[in-house]
Amino acid sequence: MNYTSIQDIDDIHTWVEEAKQLKANPLADIALGKNKTLGLLFFNSSLRTRLSTQKAALNLGMNPIVMNVSGDAWGIEFGDGTVMNGNTAEHIKEAAAVVSQYCDVIAVRAFPTLTDKTKDESEQVLSSFVKFASVPIVNMESATGHPLQGLTDALTISEHAKIAKPKVVLSWAPHIKALPHAVGNSFVEAMQKMDVDFVIANPEGYDLNPEITKDTPVYHNQEEAFKDADFVYTKNWSSYDNYGQVINTDPNWMITKDKLGAAKFMHCLPVRRNVVVEDAVLDSDSSLVIEQANNRTYAAQLVLKKILENG
Ligand SMILES: NCCC[C@H](NC(=O)CCC(=O)O)C(=O)O
Numbered sequence: 001m002n003y004t005s006i007q008d009i010d011d012i013h014t015w016v017e018e019a020k021q022l023k024a025n026p027l028a029d030i031a032l033g034k035n036k037t038l039g040l041l042f043f044n045s046s047l048r049t050r051l052s053t054q055k056a057a058l059n060l061g062m063n064p065i066v067m068n069v070s071g072d073a074w075g076i077e078f079g080d081g082t083v084m085n086g087n088t089a090e091h092i093k094e095a096a097a098v099v100s101q102y103c104d105v106i107a108v109r110a111f112p113t114l115t116d117k118t119k120d121e122s123e124q125v126l127s128s129f130v131k132f133a134s135v136p137i138v139n140m141e142s143a144t145g146h147p148l149q150g151l152t153d154a155l156t157i158s159e160h161a162k163i164a165k166p167k168v169v170l171s172w173a174p175h176i177k178a179l180p181h182a183v184g185n186s187f188v189e190a191m192q193k194m195d196v197d198f199v200i201a202n203p204e205g206y207d208l209n210p211e212i213t214k215d216t217p218v219y220h221n222q223e224e225a226f227k228d229a230d231f232v233y234t235k236n237w238s239s240y241d242n243y244g245q246v247i248n249t250d251p252n253w254m255i256t257k258d259k260l261g262a263a264k265f266m267h268c269l270p271v272r273r274n275v276v277v278e279d280a281v282l283d284s285d286s287s288l289v290i291e292q293a294n295n296r297t298y299a300a301q302l303v304l305k306k307i308l309e310n311g
């Protein structure tokens, strides 16, 4: 099996319960991954994914090997039939086949261009690994999704929910740079599978892909969306309609203690303090961000465990 999207989760409630069991007893399956190698390939920066996915592999007795593809490896060509007389030195056909001989599972991080919507939505890098590798592929954040993060967030909400059907808000917040939609998309897909009252808040012009948000309510008024919220999950993303553009940096969308009220604050990290969210939130008991990052290990461990068990 591959794990490339939240849609690869058959029953999220079962997966969340299984992740809780791994968290309670992380070394229970230490024999499962003996002599199995996990290759982690990074086309982009990472702190949490890089470390928590290795930690997950180690908890299963696997051997992780890591490569920063951008910079350290030869430039990889993804185009079919390309005359390779430019900057790329080897083709994904060879690269994926070669890495498959060294690894039993390959995990890949490859962000979007944010300039070419068609290319980003084709998931060129991730889908090329799926096509040309001969071992299972795990998505460590691709152009359009971050399913290890989405599973983590479902686990964290399940752990901290005080009522049967909590209200969860995904709120856009300002940022100086153009950021991907991947985290937002996977959070939306995860919440649509959970038993939660889920709404999205973002400024006009920042609606996510309607094929992903489907019938989830979208508010352009943050205050209205935050009413009676139990969890506020915050993330910046660039415009989807005006693809990859920053059309609004309105500081009034920053998350403050006042706006949050009694709700818990969530963010995938890294987060820019006092741009996305004020210090008073991150430094308070309302913030779940450190526990979220901890849960990345158990989400990754569950995915790797299922791959080891199912091939
Ligand atoms: N993996 C978690 C988020 C990664 C990325 N954030 C960033 O690029 C933040 C960069 C900055 O703040 O300069 C994103 O939004 O998808």
Ligand SMILES: NC(=O)OP(=O)(O)O
Residues within 6 Å of the ligand: 045, 046, 047, 048, 049, 050, 141, 149, 268, 269, 270
């Ligand atoms: N949340 C997350 O994926 O963090 P990194 O980008 O540091 O891996």
